[in-house]
Amino acid sequence: MALLDVKNLSIDIHGIRPLDGISFHVDKGEILGIVGESGSGKSLTALSVMGLLPLIGGRIERGTITFDGTELTTLPEPAFRKLRGRRIAFITQNPMTSLDPVMRVGAQIDQVARLHLKLDAKAAQVRSIEIMEKLRIPEAATLYHHYPHQLSGGMKQRIVIAMALAADPDLIIADEPTTALDVTIQAQIIDLLVELVRDRDLALILITHDMGVVAQTCDRVVVLYAGRIAESHAVQAIFANPRHPYTKALIRCIPREDTVPGSLTGIPGAVPSVAHYPSGCRYHPRCARRGPPCDGIVPALDRPMGGGEIACHFPEGMGNVHV
Amino acid sequence: MSDLVTLRGLGKRFESRKGLFGKARAMMAVSDVTLDIPRGKVTGVVGESGCGKSTLARLVLRLLEPSAGEIQFDNVNLRALSAPTLRRLRRRMQMVFQDPYSAIDPRYSMADALLEPFQIQGIKLGAAEARAKVESLLAMVGLGAQMATSYPHQLSGGQRQRIGIARALALEPDFLVLDEPTASLDVSIQAQIISLLEKLQAELGLTYLFISHDLGLVRYFCDRIVVMYLGRVVEILPDPQAAPRHPYTRTLLESNFVPDPTQRREIRRLTGEIASAFDLPPGCAFAARCPNADDLCRRVRPELITDPGGHASACHHPL
Amino acid sequence: MSLIIDTQAGAGQSFRRSVAGKVLLTPKGGISGCYLICLVLLALLAPWLTPYPYDVQELSIASQAPSLAHWLGTDEFGRDVLSRIMYGARTSLSVSITAISVSVLVGMTLGAVAGYFGGMFDRFVTAAVDLSWSFPEILIALILVAIIGPGLHSTMLAIGIAYLAQFTRLTRAQILGLKNETFIEATRNLGASHGHIVFRHLMPNALAPVIICGMLATGDAIILEATLGFFGLGAQPPVPSWGAMMSSGTAQIFKAPWIIIFPGLAVAVTVIMINLFGDALIRALDIRAKLREG
Numbered sequence: 001m002a003l004l005d006v007k008n009l010s011i012d013i014h015g016i017r018p019l020d021g022i023s024f025h026v027d028k029g030e031i032l033g034i035v036g037e038s039g040s041g042k043s044l045t046a047l048s049v050m051g052l053l054p055l056i057g058g059r060i061e062r063g064t065i066t067f068d069g070t071e072l073t074t075l076p077e078p079a080f081r082k083l084r085g086r087r088i089a090f091i092t093q094n095p096m097t098s099l100d101p102v103m104r105v106g107a108q109i110d111q112v113a114r115l116h117l118k119l120d121a122k123a124a125q126v127r128s129i130e131i132m133e134k135l136r137i138p139e140a141a142t143l144y145h146h147y148p149h150q151l152s153g154g155m156k157q158r159i160v161i162a163m164a165l166a167a168d169p170d171l172i173i174a175d176e177p178t179t180a181l182d183v184t185i186q187a188q189i190i191d192l193l194v195e196l197v198r199d200r201d202l203a204l205i206l207i208t209h210d211m212g213v214v215a216q217t218c219d220r221v222v223v224l225y226a227g228r229i230a231e232s233h234a235v236q237a238i239f240a241n242p243r244h245p246y247t248k249a250l251i252r253c254i255p256r257e258d259t260v261p262g263s264l265t266g267i268p269g270a271v272p273s274v275a276h277y278p279s280g281c282r283y284h285p286r287c288a289r290r291g292p293p294c295d296g297i298v299p300a301l302d303r304p305m306g307g308g309e310i311a312c313h314f315p316e317g318m319g320n321v322h323v
Numbered sequence: 324m325s326d327l328v329t330l331r332g333l334g335k336r337f338e339s340r341k342g343l344f345g346k347a348r349a350m351m352a353v354s355d356v357t358l359d360i361p362r363g364k365v366t367g368v369v370g371e372s373g374c375g376k377s378t379l380a381r382l383v384l385r386l387l388e389p390s391a392g393e394i395q396f397d398n399v400n401l402r403a404l405s406a407p408t409l410r411r412l413r414r415r416m417q418m419v420f421q422d423p424y425s426a427i428d429p430r431y432s433m434a435d436a437l438l439e440p441f442q443i444q445g446i447k448l449g450a451a452e453a454r455a456k457v458e459s460l461l462a463m464v465g466l467g468a469q470m471a472t473s474y475p476h477q478l479s480g481g482q483r484q485r486i487g488i489a490r491a492l493a494l495e496p497d498f499l500v501l502d503e504p505t506a507s508l509d510v511s512i513q514a515q516i517i518s519l520l521e522k523l524q525a526e527l528g529l530t531y532l533f534i535s536h537d538l539g540l541v542r543y544f545c546d547r548i549v550v551m552y553l554g555r556v557v558e559i560l561p562d563p564q565a566a567p568r569h570p571y572t573r574t575l576l577e578s579n580f581v582p583d584p585t586q587r588r589e590i591r592r593l594t595g596e597i598a599s600a601f602d603l604p605p606g607c608a609f610a611a612r613c614p615n616a617d618d619l620c621r622r623v624r625p626e627l628i629t630d631p632g633g634h635a636s637a638c639h640h641p642l
Numbered sequence: 643m644s645l646i647i648d649t650q651a652g653a654g655q656s657f658r659r660s661v662a663g664k665v666l667l668t669p670k671g672g673i674s675g676c677y678l679i680c681l682v683l684l685a686l687l688a689p690w691l692t693p694y695p696y697d698v699q700e701l702s703i704a705s706q707a708p709s710l711a712h713w714l715g716t717d718e719f720g721r722d723v724l725s726r727i728m729y730g731a732r733t734s735l736s737v738s739i740t741a742i743s744v745s746v747l748v749g750m751t752l753g754a755v756a757g758y759f760g761g762m763f764d765r766f767v768t769a770a771v772d773l774s775w776s777f778p779e780i781l782i783a784l785i786l787v788a789i790i791g792p793g794l795h796s797t798m799l800a801i802g803i804a805y806l807a808q809f810t811r812l813t814r815a816q817i818l819g820l821k822n823e824t825f826i827e828a829t830r831n832l833g834a835s836h837g838h839i840v841f842r843h844l845m846p847n848a849l850a851p852v853i854i855c856g857m858l859a860t861g862d863a864i865i866l867e868a869t870l871g872f873f874g875l876g877a878q879p880p881v882p883s884w885g886a887m888m889s890s891g892t893a894q895i896f897k898a899p900w901i902i903i904f905p906g907l908a909v910a911v912t913v914i915m916i917n918l919f920g921d922a923l924i925r926a927l928d929i930r931a932k933l934r935e936g
Binding site for chain 1: 371372479481482509510511512513514515516517518521536537538539540542543544564574575577578579580581582583584585587588597
Binding site: 384386409410411412413414417418420421422425426427428429430439440443444487490494 | 823824825827828829830831832833834835838842843846847
């Protein structure tokens with residue numbers, strides 16, 4: 001049984017359904033990528049697993065979320081609180097807003113260990129500095145006493161990661177952890193996360209819009225489009241042989257060494273808003289391979305022989321384009 | 324003359340004061356940039372935050388007043404121009420901004436926004452002429468004529484950026500500065516916009532100065548690449564595929580996430596941070612993060628030296 | 643540029659229509675809006691609507707309680723209170739609206755120039771605004787009236803100057819926030835002059851919060867005008883003003899309370915209605931956040 005197993009998850013926010021039948025799982029020592037453009041439901045997936053949907057007025061409509069044998073969808077809030085931050089940690093996109101500006105960064109890391117591991121102040125400090133050193137924060141003992149505004153963006157994100165690690169979690173969910181950072185710093189942070197997963201046998205869910213980051217780090221990928229799964233598979237298979245037209249187009253949006261000038265086209269149109277989801281396959285208005293059933297019939301999530309999942313009436317490598 | 328814009332020793336100094344009685348601190352946002360921007364080509368400027376690329380973009384158009392150096396635009400010395408002459412010349416050099424969400428006045432309809440350039444430049448258009456102009460500009464950037472009556476809040480980010488481009492093209496300029504035009508857009512929309520810019524450049528023979536933090540994108544889109552680090556040009560690649568000579572350029576290249584899992588990069592234990600532009604070291608600004616740095620690098624700043632092939636780099640120990 | 647003008651006028655009309663709709667269709671906005679319209683009509687048409695002249699004294703019917711002949715009673719000189727309240731509305735409204743309008747116009751200009759150009763002028767304006775904010779409006783108005791003497795014009799001037807700082811400050815804050823928006827830089831890059839930027843982009847975007855603020859200040863100005871009138875520093879007899887009427891009523895507050903109560907009610911209800919209308923307008927224009935900045 002996987003560490004985290006999400007099955008057929010649908011959520012409801014004020015009468016609309018921004019996530020519809022999402023399933024995925026992630027195991028220890030594994031990195032799962034959840035990719036999609038803005039508005040695809042990536043962040044809502046993270047909030048659902050963290051049990052934070054009520055904060056934005058949402059609820060789980062259908063489906064199960066099983067974490068290490070515990071069913072999370074029915075878990076009462078006090079029990080969830082013992083899990084959140086302790087066994088499941090969350091790293092957000094913007095390190096600037098996830099740190100308290102009037103509290104020393106060291107104390108913010110201490111807080112997590114003191115709350116969840118019941119350490120005393122002294123032990124928590126020793127442990128925090130240890131974690132900071134492991135994250136290769138230079139002069140950790142000095143920086144421990146700094147305030148967030150005294151640190152650079154990359155350093156702040158390291159502190160946020162240190163907070164996530166403070167209670168020794170089993171699963172980390174990172175929602176676009178590097179989007180706000182500079183290119184070289186972004187690479188450092190991503191490398192750090194990959195290393196942590198390998199060294200500590202953690203499970204990591206990496207939420208991103210960047211197919212490049214996915215290719216370089218993930219073991220498996222779930223591609224979301226407008227609240228549904230378009231395709232999921234092992235990372236090599238997805239990049240070598242993308243079967244959903246959306247996956248293929250998304251990969252092609254990033255120029256590579258061998259991309260011929262003038263051949264970058266992007267995907268026409270834009271992700272529809274939740275209130276205006278088209279009927280049938282939600283990708284069909286932007287799809288080059290669409291055919292007669294696409295605008296009326298929702299494609300079922302298929303599990304073909306070669307592994308993975310795909311929801312498309314006309315997957316790539318399967319006959320001609322229908323007009 | 325094949326260069327549309329030439330910059331000679333361009334610099335910009337900002338001063339800031341901490342508190343009322345604090346000591347004034349000076350920061351060189353851009354120092355000593357000498358650069359030729361060839362006509363009809365795409366020149367890319369790449370670098371991370373604080374490298375001065377956005378300041379450079381504004382200096383080139385004299386939206387910011389340079390503290391040093393010269394700007395020649397089509398053999399006219401921009402710094403010597405009076406304000407009214409400069410205002411008239413602006414129709415030949417335009418800019419597309421990073422944030423499409425705040426680049427259009429929220430109270431202007433798209434037709435108003437697209438006609439404003441003509442109004443500002445004192446070009447009189449009849450009603451029918453104006454309508455035709457709006458429609459042709461919208462068509463040029465791939466938007467339908469019905470868009471003319473919409474307001475910014477009704478448009479998506481990609482559509483707004485298209486309007487930003489159409490507005491910049493309204494006066495038929497020769498030179499377009501693109502300041503990270505896709506940085507706040509989704510990848511699928513980024514690719515749309517880049518493809519549109521490619522098409523327009525080919526059709527209208529425009530000269531672009533493309534500012535970006537994404538070396539992968541710059542290598543795809545540009546004919547020439549200028550790499551900046553903390554206010555200075557550290558390398559100029561005459562050809563986007565040329566092998567980097569400056570270690571910083573190599574670091575940027577290696578930080579790029581190639582969308583191919585079979586070409587995984589090895590994990591590097593680089594920990595350096597970008598230095599503050601307020602207290603720059605006397606030597607090479609990159610020395611603190613450079614694996615090849617020695618004593619010389621920390622003491623003496625390397626000059627930008629151009630080889631006969633047009634490849635320039637500022638490094639004591641080029642790769 | 644007829645198309646620009648056309649589309650802007652069109653947009654302006656539908657804009658006004660929709661905002662008016664949003665204001666008047668709420669209970670708050672509807673009631674206060676109707677009251678204010680009626681009040682303005684009463685004030686404008688007072689010479690034709692009043693049952694009695696406001697200034698003819700008839701001591702034989704002095705201090706009579708409300709009756710069918712005199713709905714709101716008569717004052718100590720036998721003048722009809724209702725007629726005097728209607729004329730008083732003329733004074734009150736004309737003084738406060740004129741004073742605030744001029745104050746808004748001057749304040750917007752000062753604030754816009756200071757905010758847009760900055761420099762020495764900005765420092766001077768900011769210092770002056772800060773200085774005037776450290777005194778209550780009533781004190782400033784009293785000092786000014788003391789210097790230039792009582793009367794309608796000096797009341798207007800005093801109120802206008804007392805509120806000037808508020809509008810200057812709000813406009814300056816709006817302009818400071820707006821001038822760093824990308825669309826301002828984009829417009830400058832098209833070769834636009836300072837005038838174009840200020841009048842076509844900055845002012846229209848800064849207008850709504852300043853208008854609301856002016857609306858609410860009009861309510862305060864009515865109180866200030868009544869206060870000055872109460873102390874005999876406002877409109878001089880026989881011109882009726884609500885404040886002066888209340889002042890004259892104090893002598894018989896127990897014997898003939900209607901003389902003081904009805905003008906007092908007129909002030910209170912009008913100010914409440916103006917505030918309600920302002921509230922409705924804030925909601926309709928959705929500019930709460932912008933007001934907080936100021």
